[in-house]
Amino acid sequence: MLNFELQNPVKIIFGKGEISKINTQIPKEAKVLMLYGGGSIKKNGIYNQVTDALNGYNYLEFGGIPANPEYDILLEALKVIKDENITYLLAVGGGSVIDGTKFLASAALYEGEEPWDILANGIRTEVGMPFGTVLTLPATGTEMNSGSVISRRSTGDKRGMGGPGLFPQFSILDPTVIASIPKRQLANGITDAFTHVLEQYMTYPIGADLQDRFAESILNSLIETGPRVIENPKDYTVAANFMWCCTMALNGLIQKGVPNDWAIHAIGHELTALYGIDHARTLAIIAPRHYQYNIETKKEKLAQYGERVWRITEGTLLERAQLAIEKTEAFFQSLDIPTRLSDYTEQYAGTAEKVSETLKERGWVALGERKNVTPEAVKIIVEKSY
Amino acid sequence: MLNFELQNPVKIIFGKGEISKINTQIPKEAKVLMLYGGGSIKKNGIYNQVTDALNGYNYLEFGGIPANPEYDILLEALKVIKDENITYLLAVGGGSVIDGTKFLASAALYEGEEPWDILANGIRTEVGMPFGTVLTLPATGTEMNSGSVISRRSTGDKRGMGGPGLFPQFSILDPTVIASIPKRQLANGITDAFTHVLEQYMTYPIGADLQDRFAESILNSLIETGPRVIENPKDYTVAANFMWCCTMALNGLIQKGVPNDWAIHAIGHELTALYGIDHARTLAIIAPRHYQYNIETKKEKLAQYGERVWRITEGTLLERAQLAIEKTEAFFQSLDIPTRLSDYTEQYAGTAEKVSETLKERGWVALGERKNVTPEAVKIIVEKSY
Numbered sequence: 001m002l003n004f005e006l007q008n009p010v011k012i013i014f015g016k017g018e019i020s021k022i023n024t025q026i027p028k029e030a031k032v033l034m035l036y037g038g039g040s041i042k043k044n045g046i047y048n049q050v051t052d053a054l055n056g057y058n059y060l061e062f063g064g065i066p067a068n069p070e071y072d073i074l075l076e077a078l079k080v081i082k083d084e085n086i087t088y089l090l091a092v093g094g095g096s097v098i099d100g101t102k103f104l105a106s107a108a109l110y111e112g113e114e115p116w117d118i119l120a121n122g123i124r125t126e127v128g129m130p131f132g133t134v135l136t137l138p139a140t141g142t143e144m145n146s147g148s149v150i151s152r153r154s155t156g157d158k159r160g161m162g163g164p165g166l167f168p169q170f171s172i173l174d175p176t177v178i179a180s181i182p183k184r185q186l187a188n189g190i191t192d193a194f195t196h197v198l199e200q201y202m203t204y205p206i207g208a209d210l211q212d213r214f215a216e217s218i219l220n221s222l223i224e225t226g227p228r229v230i231e232n233p234k235d236y237t238v239a240a241n242f243m244w245c246c247t248m249a250l251n252g253l254i255q256k257g258v259p260n261d262w263a264i265h266a267i268g269h270e271l272t273a274l275y276g277i278d279h280a281r282t283l284a285i286i287a288p289r290h291y292q293y294n295i296e297t298k299k300e301k302l303a304q305y306g307e308r309v310w311r312i313t314e315g316t317l318l319e320r321a322q323l324a325i326e327k328t329e330a331f332f333q334s335l336d337i338p339t340r341l342s343d344y345t346e347q348y349a350g351t352a353e354k355v356s357e358t359l360k361e362r363g364w365v366a367l368g369e370r371k372n373v374t375p376e377a378v379k380i381i382v383e384k385s386y
Numbered sequence: 387m388l389n390f391e392l393q394n395p396v397k398i399i400f401g402k403g404e405i406s407k408i409n410t411q412i413p414k415e416a417k418v419l420m421l422y423g424g425g426s427i428k429k430n431g432i433y434n435q436v437t438d439a440l441n442g443y444n445y446l447e448f449g450g451i452p453a454n455p456e457y458d459i460l461l462e463a464l465k466v467i468k469d470e471n472i473t474y475l476l477a478v479g480g481g482s483v484i485d486g487t488k489f490l491a492s493a494a495l496y497e498g499e500e501p502w503d504i505l506a507n508g509i510r511t512e513v514g515m516p517f518g519t520v521l522t523l524p525a526t527g528t529e530m531n532s533g534s535v536i537s538r539r540s541t542g543d544k545r546g547m548g549g550p551g552l553f554p555q556f557s558i559l560d561p562t563v564i565a566s567i568p569k570r571q572l573a574n575g576i577t578d579a580f581t582h583v584l585e586q587y588m589t590y591p592i593g594a595d596l597q598d599r600f601a602e603s604i605l606n607s608l609i610e611t612g613p614r615v616i617e618n619p620k621d622y623t624v625a626a627n628f629m630w631c632c633t634m635a636l637n638g639l640i641q642k643g644v645p646n647d648w649a650i651h652a653i654g655h656e657l658t659a660l661y662g663i664d665h666a667r668t669l670a671i672i673a674p675r676h677y678q679y680n681i682e683t684k685k686e687k688l689a690q691y692g693e694r695v696w697r698i699t700e701g702t703l704l705e706r707a708q709l710a711i712e713k714t715e716a717f718f719q720s721l722d723i724p725t726r727l728s729d730y731t732e733q734y735a736g737t738a739e740k741v742s743e744t745l746k747e748r749g750w751v752a753l754g755e756r757k758n759v760t761p762e763a764v765k766i767i768v769e770k771s772y
């Protein structure tokens with residue numbers, strides 16, 4: 001096991017009817033900016049629950065944060081925060097709204113000229129403006145971690161940021177919100193959470209028995225509850241499990257003491273930047289090819305995953321590893337997630353070269369837990385994903 | 387799944403060589419009281435590592451905190467804290483030293499006349515004196531939770547306390563400390579952690595799939611690594627797993643959203659108070675009888691545990707539940723933990739009545755997740771444990 005540090009101060013408030021507790025968490029004297037996305041919260045009743053809970057607070061709203069939270073739009077919200085002397089942010093939404101809010105929490109206290117530098121220069125956020133979240137779409141785990149990914153359409157960028165100042169002070173997870181989420185978004189959420197676990201698990205054995213078992217627990221649980229939540233998102237028990245799986249998949253716990261990969265995300269982000277493909281779907285496109293390309297260095301963990309998650313007990317180590325990759329791709333497909341780039345765009349020619357070049361430009365010389373996924377390897381992985 | 391709140395701000399610093407990081411965690415201007423137990427840390431080198439790290443700090447020492455931390459001795463430490471204007475506590479030890487330090491963290495800021503009232507009246511500690519821990523004996527999980535159990539020999543009491551003010555600010559977990567722990571203590575630690583998981587898991591199904599799987603992960607990992615750590619406590623990988631299992635067994639995570647039992651601990655504490663039996667051993671005495679007595683209400687979870695942890699797949703639900711109880715008792719015995727009260731004392735006659743009466747006096751009308759373990763039931767459970 002590798003040495004590690006773990007600290008996660010986020011207060012999780014989980015369960016039906018808990019959105020009203022917002023007013024027990026935000027200081028009464030705060031000036032609040034409530035942030036949300038395209039307005040689905042006005043249709044499903046969440047908006048009303050939140051504004052009811054904000055009754056008595058001095059608060060403003062900022063809606064319209066899009067998927068892959070867009071830097072230029074966030075700058076408009078930043079202007080509101082500064083002009084109106086906002087002191088507390090409340091994100092009501094999924095990964096994009098919460099990630100956007102994290103950027104704002106950082107930028108609001110940033111003293112440099114150009115907030116993009118936080119992302120471009122990898123500036124760690126030690127202290128941010130305090131914020132809470134109401135999660136409306138389980139997937140990314142951002143509600144219980146201190147990371148964020150921001151897009152900038154004008155430059156085709158998609159960059160990450162983080163730091164201890166970006167943990168939400170509280171996150172309210174009410175599984176009843178899942179009842180109104182479209183099937184497509186649910187499938188994306190399952191795929192996103194599943195791949196988050198894989199990125200922290202599918203490396204090489206390091207004797208971290210409990211971390212492995214926890215990771216396998218989340219994978220097994222997603223396989224069991226994922227298809228059922230798509231079938232009946234009103235089933236509270238299933239929805240609650242799905243929601244908790246997504247949070248636990250990326251709240252920092254299972255990544256501690258073990259090598260981490262994250263190549264799939266790095267490559268996938270570029271596909272979103274190029275073609276606007278849903279984040280989760282880019283992961284489903286890249287993951288099988290990434291594991292295929294790296295089967296030699298990952299075969300022990302692939303075979304362990306095959307046995308403990310897919311009950312594959314027959315065959316050589318390599319055969320079991322191979323079958324585990326195929327089972328993974330079939331699982332994504334069973335959720336109606338196409339797993340080929342050509343399923344999403346006809347203009348895929350040249351993508352491999354573009355992605356490889358862009359990663360090189362970013363200075364990412366090699367990806368993966370062994371730093372052996374070179375730009376050349378990335379080119380092959382993406383090419384095989386067409 | 388039940389609604390829940392989860393917040394755990396403890397900073398875990400895990401790995402070999404990390405004890406020196408004490409001086410990155412305690413404020414330089416603090417006046418520190420270092421607390422420890424019987425002095426084993428002076429033999430195994432931990433004392434030197436800690437005092438080296440405290441070089442430059444204004445600090446005092448208080449040694450001699452015994453197993454089942456004794457109130458009267460803690461009062462002496464409290465006097466030092468007050469007389470010397472201590473501002474920060476550093477526990478270096480196992481569950482007893484850390485629990486004792488938690489009591490002191492609370493009592494140091496308590497404004498009432500009689501610190502025992504904190505325990506007797508169940509006063510929740512909202513704010514305590516800040517403290518950190520260096521864990522030398524994995525078992526209780528106290529290094530990452532906000533609970534504490536204190537004993538008072540003069541009255542035969544063993545009482546719990548807690549509150550958000552009792553989370554350590556940091557806990558350093560260096561698995562190399564395990565190399566010098568006697569086998570008996572290691573066996574106790576495994577048994578204690580194992581029973582902690584059972585108390586949060588062996589209730590009735592409530593559809594909390596991920597919590598169940600996490601609990602089963604810890605149980606499986608303890609079964610795999612427990613005997614190996616006793617055999618060779620110098621094996622770092624095994625020691626690290628054992629240590630992390632003990633912490634995860636009682637840091638609050640797996641108990642959220644599910645019913646909790648804790649009857650075994652309530653009964654076990656009385657056996658320690660009466661006969662001074664090691665805490666973990668009282669659990670091994672009571673657990674099999676508690677599950678046997680409550681097999682009807684717990685049979686679904688017992689059978690699930692039997693299947694997922696002990697690979698019991700044959701027989702009726704009740705037969706599988708029965709076999710799971712037997713496997714559990716055999717596991718404790720395999721660690722050289724006797725599981726009968728008569729293995730520990732010849733004067734066991736009348737114990738059942740005494741324990742039952744004492745619990746009644748404490749106002750604990752009924753124990754367990756269904757509050758159906760009445761004083762009458764406790765009497766039978768203890769009697770069957772002779």
